[in-house]
Amino acid sequence: MESLVNDPVVRRLRALQEQWWFNPRYLSDPGSASDQLDIDQAAARLQRFAPYIAAEFPATAADGGLIESPLREIPAAQAALQRLAGLALPGRLLLKCDHALAVSGSVKARGGIHEVLKVAEQVATNAGLLTPDSDYRTLASPAARTLFARHSLVVGSTGNLGLSIGIMGAALGFRVVVHMSSDAREWKKSRLRALGVTVVEHPGDYSAAVAEGRAEALATARCHFVDDENSRDLFLGYAVAAQRLRPQLAAQGIEVSAERPLLVYLPCGVGGAPGGIAFGLKQQFGPHVHCFFAEPTQSPCMLLGMHTGLFQQIAVQDIGLDNRTCADGLACGRSSSFVGKLMQPLLSGIYTLSDDSLYRLLALLRDSEGVAMEPSAVAGLAGPLGLLAQGQRYLEDNGLVPYLANAAHLVWTTGGSMVPADELESYYQPGPHPPPGA
Numbered sequence: 001m002e003s004l005v006n007d008p009v010v011r012r013l014r015a016l017q018e019q020w021w022f023n024p025r026y027l028s029d030p031g032s033a034s035d036q037l038d039i040d041q042a043a044a045r046l047q048r049f050a051p052y053i054a055a056e057f058p059a060t061a062a063d064g065g066l067i068e069s070p071l072r073e074i075p076a077a078q079a080a081l082q083r084l085a086g087l088a089l090p091g092r093l094l095l096k097c098d099h100a101l102a103v104s105g106s107v108k109a110r111g112g113i114h115e116v117l118k119v120a121e122q123v124a125t126n127a128g129l130l131t132p133d134s135d136y137r138t139l140a141s142p143a144a145r146t147l148f149a150r151h152s153l154v155v156g157s158t159g160n161l162g163l164s165i166g167i168m169g170a171a172l173g174f175r176v177v178v179h180m181s182s183d184a185r186e187w188k189k190s191r192l193r194a195l196g197v198t199v200v201e202h203p204g205d206y207s208a209a210v211a212e213g214r215a216e217a218l219a220t221a222r223c224h225f226v227d228d229e230n231s232r233d234l235f236l237g238y239a240v241a242a243q244r245l246r247p248q249l250a251a252q253g254i255e256v257s258a259e260r261p262l263l264v265y266l267p268c269g270v271g272g273a274p275g276g277i278a279f280g281l282k283q284q285f286g287p288h289v290h291c292f293f294a295e296p297t298q299s300p301c302m303l304l305g306m307h308t309g310l311f312q313q314i315a316v317q318d319i320g321l322d323n324r325t326c327a328d329g330l331a332c333g334r335s336s337s338f339v340g341k342l343m344q345p346l347l348s349g350i351y352t353l354s355d356d357s358l359y360r361l362l363a364l365l366r367d368s369e370g371v372a373m374e375p376s377a378v379a380g381l382a383g384p385l386g387l388l389a390q391g392q393r394y395l396e397d398n399g400l401v402p403y404l405a406n407a408a409h410l411v412w413t414t415g416g417s418m419v420p421a422d423e424l425e426s427y428y429q430p431g432p433h434p435p436p437g438a
């Protein structure tokens with residue numbers, strides 16, 4: 001720990017200064033990925049469940065029971081960002097709208113729901129209620145619900161993961177226990193309780209809630225623990241998003257190539273969601289996609305872990321940060337035990353941003369595009385101009401400079417559509433920041 005005190009990156013983290021970190025171990029051609037992580041299997045599972053999901057959650061029926069979000073261009077936000085920064089942003093700016101994902105209103109509707117469905121599939125298959133050829137709508141039958149009611153799901157969460165596990169678990173009939181960290185929002189707890197989910201509140205942060213959940217699950221029979229700090233099934237559920245992005249990009253006239261690079265900005269908490277998505281994107285687009293994570297200045301667990309090489313062995317509290325941020329979905333002090341290492345050759349970089357910046361971007365997006373979301377979800381919006389301002393060296397080293405006019409910048413939003421209106425309004429209040437010139 002001594003040597004960390006003089007490390008300039010760690011010094012800036014301790015001082016809560018916003019910064020860009022470019023990953024020195026990034027490889028544009030890292031070779032083939034781990035075959036233990038099979039995205040196709042997860043995608044096939046979601047496909048098998050689609051008829052069940054379409055029947056249980058009518059909002060997904062138009063997409064045939066797939067939980068998918070729109071991709072849209074945001075030229076008004078692009079203009080507002082340029083005015084705010086006094087800097088041109090060449091290329092196109094797009095929003096991947098996971099804040100509007102059906103069923104649970106956040107990116108956790110990908111990973112969290114995939115893991116619940118996998119458990120349901122195993123339990124029902126073991127009981128002889130399901131074969132791969134079954135019509136999965138049979139899982140809504142009384143026999144299946146009686147079976148699931150004998151099993152429980154336990155999870156520790158800052159809020160949105162609990163919401164996803166709770167909503168899908170309760171729909172199937174599982175008993176669900178959600179351990180919530182102190183920063184979890186009140187409405188998420190009441191929403192879960194209304195579904196019959198047991199909510200256990202903890203005075204500690206996210207890591208404490210996860211530890212409590214893990215301990216409870218170990219002591220309980222027929223219980224599955226959704227382990228946000230370790231789960232491959234969460235990760236793979238997130239990764240499916242990347243396969244579905246290619247046709248969405250094509251529909252916007254975007255074919256990714258060396259001359260038409262794709263730059264993606266992903267809000268990062270423990271790392272599972274952005275890690276899974278980035279992992280999937282690298283499989284789809286290889287060296288032509290460049291992935292950056294965004295973290296709050298108070299909770300830069302992935303930057304700290306990857307920069308020091310200590311990964312999950314170091315927490316932001318170890319360098320004196322308190323992990324308190326308005327971005328409650330990103331308030332993780334310690335990164336996932338496997339995502340940081342997996343990202344080592346794949347991730348281009350990480351930047352941090354303050355709560356003030358998050359509120360400013362939230363207001364900018366709402367004023368310019370009329371889109372409202374939670375503070376965590378806008379973290380990616382600082383990426384495109386930040387990269388142009390801070391990343392000259394990265395852009396040069398990766399041969400991107402001549403192609404910036406053809407670039408697509410994709411800001412991945414992650415949560416908000418289930419947030420109650422008055423709460424959304426309160427996020428907007430702290431920063432009435434009209435863009436200069438408006």
Ligand SMILES: *Cc1c(COP(=O)(O)O)cnc(C)c1O
Binds near residue numbers: 108270377
């Ligand atoms: C969970 C979450 C993230 C990040 O996901 P991790 O897997 O924790 O990195 C980002 N935004 C929101 C709104 C979230 O709920």
